[in-house]
Amino acid sequence: xxxxxxxxxxxxxxxxxxxxxxxxxxxxxxxxxxxxxxxxxxxxxxxxxxxxxxxxxxxxxxxxxxxxxxxxxxxxxxxxxxxxxxxxxxxxxxxxxxxxxxxxxxxxxxxxxxxxxxxxxxxxxxxxxxxxxxxxxxxxxxxxxxxxxxxxxxxxxxxxxxxxxxxxxxxxxxxxxxxxxxxx
Numbered sequence: 001x002x003x004x005x006x007x008x009x010x011x012x013x014x015x016x017x018x019x020x021x022x023x024x025x026x027x028x029x030x031x032x033x034x035x036x037x038x039x040x041x042x043x044x045x046x047x048x049x050x051x052x053x054x055x056x057x058x059x060x061x062x063x064x065x066x067x068x069x070x071x072x073x074x075x076x077x078x079x080x081x082x083x084x085x086x087x088x089x090x091x092x093x094x095x096x097x098x099x100x101x102x103x104x105x106x107x108x109x110x111x112x113x114x115x116x117x118x119x120x121x122x123x124x125x126x127x128x129x130x131x132x133x134x135x136x137x138x139x140x141x142x143x144x145x146x147x148x149x150x151x152x153x154x155x156x157x158x159x160x161x162x163x164x165x166x167x168x169x170x171x172x173x174x175x176x177x178x179x180x181x182x183x184x
Contacts, residue, residue: 001031001032001033001034001174001176002033002034002069002070002174002175002176003033003034003035003036003067003068003069003070004025004028004033004034004035004036004068004069004070004071004072004174005036005038005064005065005067005068005070005071005072006021006022006024006025006028006035006036006037006038006071006072006074007021007038007040007071007072007073007074007086007089008021008022008037008038008039008040008041008074008075009040009073009074009075009076009082009083009085009086009087009089010039010040010041010074010075010076010083010085011040011041011083011085012041012076013041014147015041015076016076016108016142016145016147017074017075017076017106017107017108018039018074019145019147019151019153020074020106020108020140020145020153020155020163021037021072021074021106022037022153023153023155024072024106024163024167025037025072027167028167028171031171033171033174036064036067036068038061038064040085040086040088040089041085043057043058043061043089044057048085048088048089048092049088051091051092053092058092061089061092061093062092062093062094062097065093065094065097065098066097068101069101069102069174069175070101070102070103070104070170070173070174071098071101071102071103071104071131072103072104072106072170073086073103073104073105073106073122073126074105074106074107074108075105075106075107075108075122076107076108076109077107077108077109077114077117077139080113080114080116080117080121081117081121081122082107082117082121082122082125087125090125090129093129094129095128095129095130096129096130097129097130098126098129098130098131098132099129099130099131099132100132101131101132101133102131102132102133102134102135102170102173102174103126103131103133103134103135104135104137104166104167104170105118105122105123105126105134105135105137106137106138106139106140107122107137107138107139107140108139108140108141108142108145109139109141109142110141110142110143111141112139112141114139115139117139118137118138118139122137123137133173135166135169135170135173136166137166138159138162138163138166140155140159140163141159143156144156144158144159145159
């Protein structure tokens with residue numbers, strides 16, 4: 001199956017955005033895909049903000065991007081845009097780092113007033129990075145994401161159904177390993 005890089009651009013350790021991304025990662029993993037989670041907040045701040053392209057953590061993140069068949073980009077919405085932390089990472093990736101990849105943009109926020117951040121803020125950047133196919137993505141309201149004390153995530157029924165549809169669309173665009181290659 002395919003390799004998916006799942007990027008969370010949230011600066012918060014208790015982020016609903018990251019929890020939602022990891023929830024979807026588990027679904028892709030259960031479907032046989034290899035998912036590589038990348039929480040941007042775990043990268044060292046100095047090389048991230050100082051544009052140190054040679055720092056080992058940045059080199060590794062760039063290699064993970066290069067190896068991925070598909071990329072999930074999840075972000076909280078702040079002031080009608082994706083997170084600055086995500087922007088810092090995207091700025092360090094190669095100009096055409098998304099060439100040959102399918103991208104699923106996801107956003108979370110407190111109000112439906114932020115829905116257009118996906119199309120008017122994030123999509124143009126992903127497109128400029130050469131993504132072959134950017135799915136419509138999905139915006140999930142914070143109140144539709146419940147995190148249990150054990151860290152498990154429950155998504156409100158309407159949002160869960162919509163997320164399921166966009167995740168199925170994303171998975172359908174990923175390359176599949178031919179049966180003969182898997183058997184050899």
